[in-house]
Amino acid sequence: MMVRACNRREVNIYLPKYSASFLLLAVFVLIFILHNMDFQKHEANSTIILPSFSSDPYMHHGFCTFQPLSSKDALEEDLILDSIAWPETPALTSLEQTSDPAHSSFTILPRRGGGQWHVGDRLEVLIRMYDFQGQPKKSGGDFLVTRLHDLKLGAGVAGKVVDHLNGCYSAVFSLLWEGSAQVEVTLVHPSEAVTVLRRLTSEQPDRIYFQSVFHSGSVSETTTCNVCLRPTQQPLCNYTDRHTGEPWFCYKPKKLSCDARITHSKGGFKENLKAEEKKLFQSDVNMKVSIQASGSASVVVLPKKTDVKNSDVKCEHCGYYYQGAWRALGGTTVHQFNTSSDIRQCLKHKMVHLYGDSTIRQWFEHLITVLPELKKFNLHTLKQVGPFIALDYANNTLVTYRCHGPPIRFVDVPTSSLRYIANELDGLPGGSNTVVVLGIWSHFSTFPIEVYIRRLQSIRRAVVQLLDRAPGTLVIIRTANLKALTLYEALTNSDWYSLQRDKVLRAVFKGLNVHLVDAWEMGLAHDLPHSLHPQHPIIENMIDVILSYICPEKGS
Known part of the structure; x- marks a missing residue:
């Protein structure tokens, strides 16, 4: 192979569980249910809008409409877009080239x-x-x-x-x-x-589409829903959230009103890819x-040279594995919680609220598996969707999970269970015994990056308000991670999409009093294959990171 010289000018970096106990449990569950029934405050605008084409400067990516931002948020969006800009890439001429x-x-x-x-x-x-x-x-x-x-x-x-x-x-x-x-x-x-991935986002942000069932009496209808809906002569139901401004639309059913919507589901996927591509x-x-x-x-x-100074590597959230254990290179020292007793003691008197996608639900499932005392209460909700609640009465520990709002690629989610993380955070009192864990990235891959930036800005405002009223609240955020790729996965959830969203998440929450679980580096640095839902050894290390934030060693 011909060896050639390379001009190494730096341009773009990418980073990579008694009777009394049952009574208390019932009280907790009742509170949880009542809280989850209280959705009037942030109900959607289930209004009808007629199809139209906008000349608003915030109309991007053809038929994706975005509400105007404040000047501060708009400037931040521009700066983030500049910071994650990818080098120009060539179009496909022939596979050989x-x-x-x-x-x-x-x-x-x-x-x-x-x-x-x-x-x-x-x-x-x-x-x-x-x-x-x-x-x-x-x-x-x-x-x-x-x-x-x-x-x-x-x-x-x-x-x-x-x-x-x-x-x-x-x-x-x-x-x-x-x-x-x-x-x-x-x-x-x-x-x-x-x-190709960039073109798909620009031209086909609706290639993963969603559906909702509308029902009243003996009549049922199903229509397509999305963040971005192509203009037709069919009127739209506008479910944009009044509090957060998060956009969501469905084509209006022919016979029923917009208020008759009862479920949300992933509908399907339209490939629309050329054979050569x-x-x-x-x-x-x-x-x-x-x-x-x-x-x-x-x-x-x-071994390290004893006469060399200042060669230690320091960074805020990164780290490495040694003897299978994750070691942080800055911030809180990560220590291992090797027994259920260690974990139980750390979570004593804590309320842990997990919000996000299935990669966060994986942590909820891990905790109820390793802690037999942490009893999951049957709320008769779907296994994939939740919400879930688990209680260890003896140790006064509560753990909950709720999936994030649209776009969520789960099946048959009751619309009454669709919640935006920002709205959920606004309902939390917070405090020194409250831990909030967030993870939201995978379900945004096919949409313009502005959709993700604005979702995170909305969540950040809620996090800032939570920390203002309850500074002792611990907020932990999970980053994106790499996964196994097939053609379908690449077109809908490629690691390239995840990398872009990983960069956005870090930029939006930079400088806030929040902690990251660097799932990207923890997955990349490990010998196990990449997976959307990382295997057990990686999950154990992630839980160790979370518990180290909750229960730091003295002096760390």
């Missing part, structure tokens, strides 16, 4: 200043991308992820990728353990596939495929 991981390679660059590698050094790798014809790529925009690991040590850390916009990329790693450290470079998507999303060919090294793929790391 697209990025090919089999022809591409990476090289470990010599240590700056020469000599051997030590803990505290930074390892740099140069990645050269070639096409299927073996010709060097001359533009950037490929989506690469990297990690440094040692399987025997149970060690791993994610790398940071820099795009030089000329077919060359750098990956930078912190050397954090002694012994072997092996580099792994993965092409998630070639740049041409990113072009599908070839850009092939497992084992050009999607989630490893790139091999030209030369050695590993280095031997010696």
Whole structure:
């Protein structure tokens, strides 16, 4: 393979459970049910709107309409969009001229200043991308992820990728353990596939569509619903939330009123992809495929030099694995809660409220599994949807879960159960015994990024108000994570979409008194396969991070 020089100018970085107890339980459940029945305050505008085309400057992406923002929020939106801007990517001309991981390679660059590698050094790798014809790529925009690991040590850390916009990329790693450290470079998507993903968002933000059942007496009708609905002659029911301004629309049923809507469901998926474009999303060919090294793929790391100062790596939320345990590189020290007794003691006298998607529900399920005393009360709600409530009376611990509002890709959600996180937070008193855990990202992948930015801005306002009235409240936010990709998953929930939303989430909540669980790096740095719902060892480490925030060690 021809080796070429790469101009390494830095352009774009992407990051990668008695009788008395039953009585109290009943009281808690009653309170929970009454709270969940109180939805009049934030009821939707179930009004009819006739189809029209708007000239409003906040009309974006064709038929997606956004309400005007305050000047402050609009400026923030612009700054966020600039900060997550991806390099320009080429259109597909022929598959042979697209990025090919089999022809591409990476090289470990010599240590700056020469000599051997030590803990505290930074390892740099140069990645050269070639096409299927073996010709060097001359533009950037490929989506690469990297990690440094040692399987025997149970060690791993994610790398940071820099795009030089000329077919060359750098990956930078912190050397954090002694012994072997092996580099792994993965092409998630070639740049041409990113072009397709961007076009789909612009032209087909409704490719995942939703449905609602309307029912009154003996009459039932089903219509299509979405954030973005294509203009037709059919009137729309406007369910935009009065408090948050979150938009949601359904085509009005022919016989029934907008107030007759009773359920929400994911409807389906419209692919609308050309045959040639599908070839850009092939497992084992050009999607989630490893790139091999030209030369050695590993280095031997010696102990840290005693005469070197200020080489410790510090960052607010990142970390690495060592002996299978996640270690933070800044902020709260993560310690292991290895027994149910440890977890039970930490959650004593705590109310833990979890809001979000199925990746947050996974944490609720984990807690009720590892804590037999934490009894889940049967509210006769759907397993996927909830809401759920669990109580450990002896230790005065309450844990709840509720899914976030539309767009949520669950099936047959009663409309009375559809709640926006911001509205739920407004109903919380908060306090030093209250823990709020949020996770909202996966169900926004197919929509314009503005939809996600505005949802997070709405949640942030509610978080700020919660912390103002109850400063002792602990707020923890889960980031996005990588997942296994098929063609369908790539088009609807690609890691590239998740990366963009991960960046937005970090930007929106930066500087607030909230804590992150860095699911992105925790999934990327681990040896287990990427999964939307990470496997048990990763979940255990995530729970350790959460519990370390709730019950920090003295001095950490």
